[in-house]
Amino acid sequence: xxxxxxxxxxxxxxxxxxxxxxxxxxxxxxxxxxxxxxxxxxxxxxxxxxxxxxxxxxxxxxxxxxxxxxxxxxxxxxxxxxxxxxxxxxxxxxxxxxxxxxxxxxxxxxxxxxxxxxxxxxxxxxxxxxxxxxxxxxxxxxxxxxxxxxxxxxxxxxxxxxxxxxxxxxxxxxxxxxxxxxxxxxxxxxxxxxxxxxxxxxxxxxxxxxxxxxxxxxxxxxxxxxxxxxxxxxxxxxxxxxxxxxxxxxxxxxxxxxxxxxxxxxxxxxxxxxxxxxxxxxxxxxxxxxxxxxxxxxxxxxxxxxxxxxxxxxxxxxxxxxxxxxxxxxxxxxxxxxxxxxxxxxxx
Numbered sequence: 001x002x003x004x005x006x007x008x009x010x011x012x013x014x015x016x017x018x019x020x021x022x023x024x025x026x027x028x029x030x031x032x033x034x035x036x037x038x039x040x041x042x043x044x045x046x047x048x049x050x051x052x053x054x055x056x057x058x059x060x061x062x063x064x065x066x067x068x069x070x071x072x073x074x075x076x077x078x079x080x081x082x083x084x085x086x087x088x089x090x091x092x093x094x095x096x097x098x099x100x101x102x103x104x105x106x107x108x109x110x111x112x113x114x115x116x117x118x119x120x121x122x123x124x125x126x127x128x129x130x131x132x133x134x135x136x137x138x139x140x141x142x143x144x145x146x147x148x149x150x151x152x153x154x155x156x157x158x159x160x161x162x163x164x165x166x167x168x169x170x171x172x173x174x175x176x177x178x179x180x181x182x183x184x185x186x187x188x189x190x191x192x193x194x195x196x197x198x199x200x201x202x203x204x205x206x207x208x209x210x211x212x213x214x215x216x217x218x219x220x221x222x223x224x225x226x227x228x229x230x231x232x233x234x235x236x237x238x239x240x241x242x243x244x245x246x247x248x249x250x251x252x253x254x255x256x257x258x259x260x261x262x263x264x265x266x267x268x269x270x271x272x273x274x275x276x277x278x279x280x281x282x283x284x285x286x287x288x289x290x291x292x293x294x295x296x297x298x299x300x301x302x303x304x305x306x307x308x309x310x311x312x313x314x315x316x317x318x319x320x321x322x323x324x325x326x327x328x329x330x331x332x333x334x335x336x337x338x339x340x341x342x343x344x345x346x347x348x
Contacts, residue, residue: 015318030064033099037086047066048069048131049064050067051137080128087115097117101113101115111128132277150185163317184238192217196259237304237307253265255276273289273290273296
């Protein structure tokens, strides 16, 4: 077990500084501009933001996720194509902020249109009728407000995960890594189970409509003494130790779950990290990492060692993402470039 040998106050201060937001970014102007685009596309519905801007774990480089909830009879692909056309038309209305079209991704589980607010430097992912993201953001918001250290740990892990290129397309998501954090805190630091409700088949079917009320507790303010008396350094160390190869989580042979009843991981022998969505069990946040679990665990092991032996390196990893210095230019081979170009063409 890790013994905290006079934890350096400077390290704790540097950790806190790593997650300080340089300035609060208002998304209201961006949402108004998106509403104008929706009107230009002759669509009716409600626009809801979700993700980092709404779940309490916002960072300096957070993207804006939005969902348009509409009863339009058009297919999702047609709606997204109409929105692409409307974004281009919006440019000629000379309104601010200025929006530009980036990419249309139709062949994904959740099709999206990528737009950029270049006035406020905000990247936007807009989906259609994807209400699960809105409900999950509400749930994470409840956890982030329980204790300052929950929010701080989530922000630090997002910075670290982006630096390690774990939080990228086809790997972990910010949402998945936050679920692993909350599961760890529930098992080790008495954080309560807000979503400890078994949904009936009727309730699951109701999730298809936005009118549903969240199936979790709201406004709970527990007294988390142990969490208050533990440093961020110790908490990070124990988190990485919990998920490292052959660590406590692996020995339990369970799934990452935000419910008090721990479910066995049936794919344990294949070394998979199974994550259960707390709102809709039909969704699998871990689907992209089933064959990469051991490699991800190796990142956890190295992070644990850095925190105990080379704290400056760990801090650098967090700061590099915050300042934008972690972007690595990749040189593609000739054949790979052709494949990438072909792929992008299909996406559009």
